[in-house]
Amino acid sequence: MDISEIVIRGDTPGVEWRLPVIRFKGSDAKAPKIYIQAALHANELPGTALLHFLCEKLRQADADGKIFSDITIVPQANPIGTAQSHFGELQGRFDLGSRTNFNREFPLIGLSERETLIDDLERYPVVEQLKRQLLHMALGADLMLDLHCDDESVQYTYVDEAFWPEAADLASALDMEAVFLADGESSAFEEAVGYAWKHETAEKAKRLPGRLAVTVELRGTRDVYPDMARKDAEGLWRFLVARGAVGGAAATIEPYRGKVTPLDNIEMIRAPQAGAVLFHRDIGDTVAAGDLLATIITTPGMEGGAIDIHAPQAGLVATRTSQRFARRRDNLMKIACDEPTKAVRKPGALEA
Structure with missing residues (x-):
């Protein structure tokens, strides 16, 4: 050595x-x-x-x-x-x-x-x-x-x-x-x-x-x-x-x-608005289309002050952010799916 x-x-x-x-x-x-x-x-x-x-x-x-x-x-x-x-x-x-x-x-x-x-x-x-x-x-x-x-x-x-x-x-x-x-x-x-x-x-x-x-x-x-x-x-x-x-x-x-997924089939779940993040699903979970993934409390204490985020398609929850406050468009999860995402993705890495 x-x-x-x-x-x-x-x-x-x-x-x-x-x-x-x-x-x-x-x-x-x-x-x-x-x-x-x-x-x-x-x-x-x-x-x-x-x-x-x-x-x-x-x-x-x-x-x-x-x-x-x-x-x-x-x-x-x-x-x-x-x-x-x-x-x-x-x-x-x-x-x-x-x-x-x-x-x-x-x-x-x-x-x-x-x-x-x-x-x-x-x-x-x-x-x-x-x-x-x-x-x-x-x-x-x-x-x-x-x-x-x-x-x-x-x-x-x-x-x-x-x-x-x-x-x-x-x-x-x-x-x-x-x-x-x-x-x-x-x-x-x-x-x-x-x-x-x-x-x-x-x-x-x-x-x-x-x-x-x-x-x-x-x-x-x-x-x-x-x-x-x-x-x-x-x-x-x-x-x-x-x-x-x-x-x-x-x-x-x-x-x-295990699951083999092209990058074009990765659903990047992003926060539509800023707020406190409440996750309903954990890493390693298999989800179906429409399943509730997370709730973002955008205006605490107010009626209608939360937004629910649902799975766009079925897949494996591969990653999740450890942060519990999100800014608008922050990445919350990556879901490995069988079908391509409908979101536009540039070639290259998933994140900066």
Whole structure:
């Protein structure tokens, strides 16, 4: 095992950021190279906990000579976001300087341009330097997992259609309740990796056998518990064994039986007016068209001072906001459905 740090100089004198990187050297040149990172959104910590326990298993495998793949682990991928606190609350999703989502605006390049990502890095603002360093590392791998979580959520994953159904073993190993099939049209980290692989040659690839780039949503922000993290680490370990990255007892991964939903079939339930939110349905619930999802109290104490929100179609309640006050048009829920939504959706990510 090798532990190093990437040092990124800040945009003001006397400030620098240190990014710890853990590497395990594999013994089999033919085994897939692995890159796993967590907490790119710095306040999303279930993945950091998972990687803490996964590294315990990897250290033992290293001592036993059972690491076959080159494996790179970045347990906390965003030291800049980790340092952002506003009135005592960690602000890890957006860079406070540029107001840019830390998981957006990654460079979209072909794989042949990989080395240009780290050429003359200091000409870029510090957040872009971080993004370029992370993307450069990930593009040296064959399998890339970006570990996130939602607000309140079932376990699910975003998978570019180019990697499905090959990614079903990961979804099954991690007990995913839902898979969202992405269209590869955003500049999020996972899709920037996929973009580079698709554009490795002059003709854009539609399928990428032997490769995988996914965003894994490990439930909600509060789901940071030792039993959950160990269970997730065990699931990821089984996936690595099955993919030939590490040695271990033969991993039995059952066929994936959860819900598979294109992004166009996700109903984004939004607040029509501001007010206090009373939820009638929980994450993991299956709802029918017309079911009561939530009530918003818009004018407390007044006759007619509440609005009911109903399900536009049947589906699985995959996520829910933890906030109990909503502004107009705030996102309240995501429902994974069998039919396309009638709402207009731009290509790319579901949320900013």
